[in-house]
Amino acid sequence: MxxxxxxxxxxxxxxxxxxxxxxxxxxxxxxxxxxxxxxxxxxxxxxxxxxxxxxxxxxxxxxxxxxGQAPHLPTFSTPPHEINAILKNQVIALHKQGLNVEQISKQSALSVSEVQKIILQLS
CATH class of the missing domain: 1.20.5 (Single alpha-helices involved in coiled-coils or other helix-helix interfaces)
Incomplete structure (x- = not known):
């Protein structure tokens, strides 16, 4: 082949x-x-x-x-000695804008007493 x-x-x-x-x-x-x-x-x-x-x-x-009721959602707040500077500045800015303590408390997730302490520290 x-x-x-x-x-x-x-x-x-x-x-x-x-x-x-x-x-x-x-x-x-x-x-x-x-x-x-x-x-x-x-x-x-x-x-x-x-x-x-x-x-x-x-x-x-x-x-x-x-x-007519929203579910109760827990609010978490940090102890006063752990509040950082950013959160303090936010509270101060909201206070200067004329918001009352309760409104500031809701927006910053801090208790009313903590917000009051921060505002008193300004004076």
Whole structure:
């Protein structure tokens, strides 16, 4: 056999093999479509749960509005010896703006007595 005959037979063999593999690929299961369906189902479930949570939150907010009372949220204040300079400056600035002690207390998350002590330190 000549070299050209071997190359010709190798090319025909590879061509036939490629055609055979091409047709086999049509009969293989598409794994990506299952994954896509799973992701789509998961995202739909997520959207539904988010919608349900938003709906429940809206109902709870409306109940609080109907009751006329906001839920009591605890206010945390730091002890007087731990009040930092930034917080003191905020209290002083609010006092200079004309806010009363209760308003300053709410905005700064300090107790009324702590706000009063800071204001008295100015004098």
């Amino acid at each position: 000549k070299r050209s005959e071997i190359l010709d037979s190798l090319i025909f063999f590879l061509l036939g093999l490629s055609i055979l593999l091409f047709f086999i690929s049509f009969f293989q299961k598409d794994r990506t479509s299952k994954v896509e369906k799973d992701v789509e189902e998961l995202s739909l479930n997520l959207y539904q749960e988010t919608y349900q949570l938003k709906k429940r939150m809206k109902v709870l907010e409306e109940e609080f509005m109907i009751d």
